[in-house]
Amino acid sequence: MNDRFRKVSVVTTDPQGGLPSKQHVKDGFDIYRVKSFAPGENYHFPWVPNLVKRLKECRSEILHLHGIQDVPGPVASMFDDGSATIFTPHFSGQVQSGLGKFFFAGYRPLLNQLINKVSFVICVSRFEARTMSQVLPDSTQKIKVIPNGVDFGLLSKYRWRRPDAGAILYAGRLERHKNVDKIIRAFQSLQRADDELSLTVVGRGPMKDELVNLANELGLASKVRWIDGVGKEALYSLYSSCSVVVLPSDLECFGLVAAEAISLGVPTIVTDSSALSEFVDKGLAQPIEPPVSPGKLESKLSLVLEDPAAFSPPKDSSGLILSWDEVAKKTCDLYESALKGQ
Secondary structure (H helix, E strand, O other): OOOOOOOEEEEEEEOOOOOOOEEEEEOOEEEEEEEEEOHHHOOOEEOHHHHHHHHHHHOOOEEEEEOOOOOHHHHHHHHOOOOEEEEEOOOOOOOOOHHHHHHHHHHHHHHHHHHHHOOEEEEOOHHHHHHHHHHOHHHHHHEEEOOOEEOHHHHOOOOOOOOOOOEEEEEOOOOHHHOHHHHHHHHHHHHHHOOOOEEEEEOOOOOHHHHHHHHHHOOOOOOEEEEOOOOHHHHHHHHHOOOEEEEOOOOOOOOHHHHHHHHOOOOEEEEOOHHHHHHHHOOOOEEEOOOOOHHHHHHHHHHHHHOHHHHOOOOOOOOOOEEHHHHHHHHHHHHHHHHHOO
């Protein structure tokens, strides 16, 4: 943050109730946690009186709301009085579950109210900007594209090298539209030709048990490594020691794993759709044409694994991948504009 914004308060949810309700991190930076109900680790319905109390404690000039499919942000906008408001939706364009579709339909009028109130809508990709304009047309004139950032300082401590044995890495949420089941099936075929090939899956989510069972049924229990969650340093170490990162999601509003892997020079395979297409368009990632299938993944993985160094992406000079410092500067500039516009 710059000198203009010396105090940051983060209000978030704690569905399991095991964390402190207020945490002082350092001078000018506090975290407030609100009890919530989160079916399937989604939506995060907050205890509203507690949320309102925390908002009043923060006394913010800028209210920056996150998440179009989580309740706390739009609800917070209803009870805030006087703050300039910014909204970052993180919207991939579709709601995946039946519960989510039901909830989103009833929630739409509240979103329209929110869009009318905010000064700016920050989208993290051109794809998300187009999607927001289609779904909530009133947002169009308020949209600014600021991508998520990459920690280049931490990345500089790591260097990608082709490992001796082939190693495939997936990192992200374990949900159906991420197509991790298709990675596992493609891996089974590749493993028949290369017994030393391994697959590491980093992440958690509602499909975890089903995916583990699938790997076991296919005889891959000893070949697939499951990691629930890791810090950035451990994740960057995994990037630097794999042959290829694969992110075959049907929908992504940005693709941070792809951006990080590409920045480290790791061969990266993505679905040529949604925001992931932007990495393909810049020549930074290898495409899988949708719809994703095990056969398509097997063919592309086989090609890259044959000579990973030949598919190491060039350094991005397009401005698609920014540092977090650049992202913070662009965001603070919008904060200043929002305050001046009040």
